[in-house]
Amino acid sequence: MHKITLLIHCADQPNIIASVTTFMASNDGNIVYIDQHVDREQNIFFMRLECEFASSLFSLEKFKHLFNSELAEKFQLKWKIYSAERKPKMALFVSKYDHCLYDILGRYNSGELFLEIPFILSNHLDLKPIADSFNIPFYHVPVTKATKHEAEQKQLELLESHNIDFIVLARYMQIVSETLIDKYPNRIINIHHSFLPAFVGAKPYHSAYKRGVKIIGSTSHYITEELDAGPIIEQDVAHVSHTFSIKDLIAKGRDLEKIVLSNAIKLHANRKVMVYNNKTIIFS
Amino acid sequence: MHKITLLIHCADQPNIIASVTTFMASNDGNIVYIDQHVDREQNIFFMRLECEFASSLFSLEKFKHLFNSELAEKFQLKWKIYSAERKPKMALFVSKYDHCLYDILGRYNSGELFLEIPFILSNHLDLKPIADSFNIPFYHVPVTKATKHEAEQKQLELLESHNIDFIVLARYMQIVSETLIDKYPNRIINIHHSFLPAFVGAKPYHSAYKRGVKIIGSTSHYITEELDAGPIIEQDVAHVSHTFSIKDLIAKGRDLEKIVLSNAIKLHANRKVMVYNNKTIIFS
Amino acid sequence: MHKITLLIHCADQPNIIASVTTFMASNDGNIVYIDQHVDREQNIFFMRLECEFASSLFSLEKFKHLFNSELAEKFQLKWKIYSAERKPKMALFVSKYDHCLYDILGRYNSGELFLEIPFILSNHLDLKPIADSFNIPFYHVPVTKATKHEAEQKQLELLESHNIDFIVLARYMQIVSETLIDKYPNRIINIHHSFLPAFVGAKPYHSAYKRGVKIIGSTSHYITEELDAGPIIEQDVAHVSHTFSIKDLIAKGRDLEKIVLSNAIKLHANRKVMVYNNKTIIFS
Amino acid sequence: MHKITLLIHCADQPNIIASVTTFMASNDGNIVYIDQHVDREQNIFFMRLECEFASSLFSLEKFKHLFNSELAEKFQLKWKIYSAERKPKMALFVSKYDHCLYDILGRYNSGELFLEIPFILSNHLDLKPIADSFNIPFYHVPVTKATKHEAEQKQLELLESHNIDFIVLARYMQIVSETLIDKYPNRIINIHHSFLPAFVGAKPYHSAYKRGVKIIGSTSHYITEELDAGPIIEQDVAHVSHTFSIKDLIAKGRDLEKIVLSNAIKLHANRKVMVYNNKTIIFS
Known part of the structure; x- marks a missing residue:
């Protein structure tokens, strides 16, 4: 069959x-x-x-x-x-935050995800022990102003040599290069820690705190050249109140981020997402 | 076309x-x-x-x-x-609560609902002024132990003479007869004020209060002979806390009831619901 | 007592x-x-x-x-x-949309709201019959470029002569004057049809459609001089998908708008809201 | 201070x-x-x-x-x-499911939880590697009909020798003994995979599938002698549809279970929960 x-x-x-x-x-x-x-x-x-x-x-x-x-x-x-026989190959880019990584790897281990993870890549060494405990190869590719181009080349080599189908930025915290975006159009999935289009850019929880919103959110989207403006795959929100400090917002947000990102990964890996004119059609 | x-x-x-x-x-x-x-x-x-x-x-x-x-x-x-040219005809059965009635008639007036309402029927006269203000015929069919059979006959006559396609019990508060259920299988829509199957039967908000749940809900379902056990069309819930009195739960519940019932009506009227073995398939 | x-x-x-x-x-x-x-x-x-x-x-x-x-x-x-003996007096400003009006008046009639509504004011006559059916005085104060100042004076007279405590813009669709804002600081409640601060300004559902968001929302806030930037009282959201047309988004949004606005009214009327530096503290 | x-x-x-x-x-x-x-x-x-x-x-x-x-x-x-200086000591009881365990330990590692975990106990060895990778002592206490009493004694010894304040059953899948419940009244936190009181007992996702509900949920509660009837600490739900197989419901449910349980742990550890007559007051 x-x-x-x-x-x-x-x-x-x-x-x-x-x-x-x-x-x-x-x-x-x-x-x-x-x-x-x-x-x-x-x-x-x-x-x-x-x-x-x-x-x-x-x-x-x-x-x-x-x-x-x-x-x-x-x-x-x-x-x-x-x-349907071929599982897509997903590269995981991380930095220092571990909540999305644990969530993804836990699901991966339990067989919930229809995909393979040939490697995890990070600009820091902090999360290497987690990759090790799940027996997934970990590549440390530091990114500094001086080494930026070199790092990008290293990333591309790894992606190509492992036949990667799509990339997931699990709180990677770095802006990926145009070259990468061009090579993987609508195939780089990011998690943004706000209900886009509100609070585009850095420090959205600080902005949410300042504005006094009663709801915070998280958005998973494909990376395009315009920052935080790519096609939205999945969003979710949580109610908050004046009693939430910025630290509380960040903690609550982590719960949203990991679930939203994992859901987006599942939709993409199961080929349920189409993109047209910067919007997604989700056949769920 | x-x-x-x-x-x-x-x-x-x-x-x-x-x-x-x-x-x-x-x-x-x-x-x-x-x-x-x-x-x-x-x-x-x-x-x-x-x-x-x-x-x-x-x-x-x-x-x-x-x-x-x-x-x-x-x-x-x-x-x-x-x-697609023929709008289904819906009979509205009400009693004394007006929140679902207002919600349905407001949507009806604004053209949101693809249906006709030939009449509203009630066992009480309390809501007649609302029917009047929306220019919808109102029939008062009281139900007592003695007049139960007679009332049922009157209901059937009205339903048949108006070619009714489906019936909505908008907090009607009466148990409808088996005859009616047999004549309108999966075509009598009820709103139950709990997240079924929890709190079947009367006074669900009192039961919810007693159990100390942190979430209350509302369920719209087709009426079958077994009480509150028919196919579920739509459900929604709201978070509550220990600060909610029974009165507060009831007030919060009204918001759920009216939205859930109206959504169920829309799904049914747009022929998006199928029923098989007491479960619904919703093509939304 | x-x-x-x-x-x-x-x-x-x-x-x-x-x-x-x-x-x-x-x-x-x-x-x-x-x-x-x-x-x-x-x-x-x-x-x-x-x-x-x-x-x-x-x-x-x-x-x-x-x-x-x-x-x-x-x-x-x-x-x-x-x-606690004195119910606050609320003026209702409306235009042509009736869903928030029905929701508020339905609750008012059922005794859910701790307040009085001395009058309803509109720049159009469309909703007068609803005011009539609830026996609430209705004032028609048209607003055109030419009559703007005159209309504002009429509004102020009505507000003062009825000892109004706070004003609710139930989809009033007009920008209220600075004079009014100064006279009723943090006492003019608006309902905006997006999850602010996303989609500030007019036609937020069109913007939401264009951006392809998976969640739409509604925000009730106090009016300040900066458009849609006042202190947020209450927000809620609903999940949507690519199958929603703009018309569908608007219909879904109406459900959010009316519930969110009514909740905000209840919080304000029960003196549960404090405002400081453009943010609310909600003692609910 | x-x-x-x-x-x-x-x-x-x-x-x-x-x-x-x-x-x-x-x-x-x-x-x-x-x-x-x-x-x-x-x-x-x-x-x-x-x-x-x-x-x-x-x-x-x-x-x-x-x-x-x-x-x-x-x-x-x-x-x-x-x-406020003394962190409560929490014992973690697990069996074979790892999603709640990863979620709790991830938060524990990041400093989100105000508590200490002196040990993890399980009736199986499957999750020992996870405990090891987080450097938390792991005790294997198998439970069979024959060894039930002995296992209970072993549990009590461990709890007492580590000065445990409260116990968390992170999908432990065993019924704990009355002795344990008596020794830790309202201090044993369980996660049940349904929105209690619906679907009490085993296999709630199967029951939810059979009933055709449109919402599934998860409930964290204190263990009392009556099964799944203890005081509810936290609940959350997710919308589902006819397209969800039982396996899908279980997968979706895991997301609820882990977040709900972790929230309940936080509330308890921060001394925000009071219990009276089988209901909780949550000062959040």
Whole structure:
């Protein structure tokens, strides 16, 4: 049994659903999941589909070729096909905070995450013992003004040599380079410690305290060149009050950060996220 | 342009999605929405589909006939088709509490609800002025031990003469008769003032107070013969604390009740709810 | 039995709690509620206290005099005393949207709100029938560029002649004048349809749609001269997804707006809100 | 500087607040926090108070003696005094699930928790490596029908020899003995994986799936002899849908369990919880 996940978007047009489902059926595929969305403002059609092929002779390469020539060209589809057998490879970038790292690795260990973590990378050595206790290779790549370019090269080498599919910045605290963003478009996931677009930038808990908000939040988004402005994958919030000091806000925020980031990772790893014009469609 | 909504369920089997979508396409229908769910425990397939037909000669009756003979029999489908042009007719049963009534009628007036309200029925006269101010016919059908059967007959007459599709008990506070439940299976919506299955029965806020819960809730469900045990459509909750008196819990609960009930009404009226084995599938 | 509510703030200093409670006891007052907060950043002490006096000879004026001379001067207290017998008078300013109005008047009618509503004021006539059905005087004060000053004068006259304590802008949709803000500092409550400080200004749901947020919110705050920047009283949020059109966001937002605004009104009317340096302390 | 936390409850009566605060002041104590609650149904007064004493000669023993003779006897107070210098000692009981353990130890390591963990105890060896990596002693105390009494004795010895103040069952999965409950009344904290009182007992996620609820929850409570019926400290919930399999519910539930349990631990360790008649008062 081969199972594929197909993500499509194109200009909205009649018969697109029927054409795709007929194509699958005529190639002996059995659709086990289908969901779609039409953005009426931009007139764009999005679809996520899971299909099973029973034949032992199924070839993903041939399927792709056929799909492209028979369907994709006709409808001007943008599409991605993933084999359900292949787990995506995720690189974890961390710095000194450990709460997101523990949360992710705990889930990883328990089998909750459909992915592989070939390595953890950090600009500091503080979290190496955690990587060690989970038996995951740890690379120390310090970043200073002088070594910035060198560090970036080291990062790229590691990412490529490990065939990394996407990167997670688990409170990495460094601005990643444009080169990296260009190489991994909508594939670098960040966790920002505010309910974006409120409190963009550094020290959002201090800003939240100053403004006297009654709710704090956390936002996981893809990194784009504009700071904290990339497509939002997941957000959550918690109620707070005047009794919360900045320290209390930070502690409460950690609970949000780790859950929100792990949820975003799961959505991405399960190929449930599409991005169009800086917004996400989440087929959950 | 004719638009239909189709709800299907059947034993899960290969090619069901492709067959339905191909049928639509071959009858010049354009699918604009499709969503599906497979209950893996019971092996049941569920689908909701919206389809547009451009032809001015489109006949719903002929479509139903064709759909039945070509598809429904083959796959042993259970199905319902609704024309998007026809708003469902909803009867509102109330008693003395007005918060749900105001909430529903406010939304009704603003055009938020896709439905008609031919009448409001109550066993008391207290809320008649509200019905009057919204220009909705109000029927006073008192219920006493002696008049119970007579009242039930009066209710049935009203429901039938107005071609009512579904009934909403907006804090009606009376147990409806088996006859009514049998005539409107999964079409009588109730609001229960607890997060079911906790605090079944009367005085749930008193029970919540006594148990010292930190969260109270509200549940909208279809009425079945077993009290407070019908399929759950919508639930929501609010955090409370030891400072809440029973009166405070009741006040907080009113906020939940009205929002949860109105959301359930919207889901039902928009044909987004399917029921199977006492559970709902919500295609929202 | 006379019951007072006392709100105090001052520079934090030793023995302030003991001094106040001793003062109450020595004047035959029985403290039935006490709560306090210290803002450690600004070193300010806040207290809310409810005290009962059994004597039929209790005089609020004499109490105030005594409190001031014996305590307030010594500790440089800023203080307010309210008699629990006197309901605050609230003016309701509305425009064309009715959801907040219905919510407030529904609660008012059911006795949930500890306040009086001497009148409703609007720049349009659309909601007059609702005011009529609840038997509350309705004043139509149109606002155009030409009549702006005249309208403001009319507003002030009405507010003064009815001894209004605080004003609620229930989706009033007009910017109120500086004169009004100066006359009712921290006593004009607004409902903004976003989780401030995100999406300040007009059309926040359009901005939320554009940004692709996964959570929308609503914020009730006191009006200050800077737009949407006044002290926040209450906020709440709801999860949304890519399937929400702007219209859907607006509908969902209405549910938040009405509950959040009504909660803010209750907090204010029950004298549970203090304001300091553009932030609120909520003694709930 | 010595700081104490005082928890009081007694029959509600006049002047209790003033008497306590005057006592503190007359002994050169400066009250830095005071909160109180009156249960109007049972007519019980509760208070939590933090007080600082500057004198280097302050003696907690003398204070207790004085407080008892001058105040506690007069008002028939039940009271507890804690020195802010002394961190409570918490024993962690675990079994095979690691999510709560990681969450607690991560917070412990980061200094978020005001407590000491002298040891972790388990009936299995699975989680020993985690204890080791955090350098916390781990005791393996297997429990079988035959060894039940012996295991209980071993537990009691460990608890006593380490001067344990309270016990946390972090998904311990065993029913603790009456002896233990009697020795640690309202000092054994459990995490139950449902929003109690719904789904009492084993396999609550299976029950939730079967009932088709739209919300699942988690409850932290003190252990009493009646199963899952002890005083509730903290609860939280998450929205779910028909798309959630039992496995999905369990995964989502883990997120709730760990946050809810850690919050309950913080409340208890900070002496913010009082218990009366099987209900908690949370001074947060």
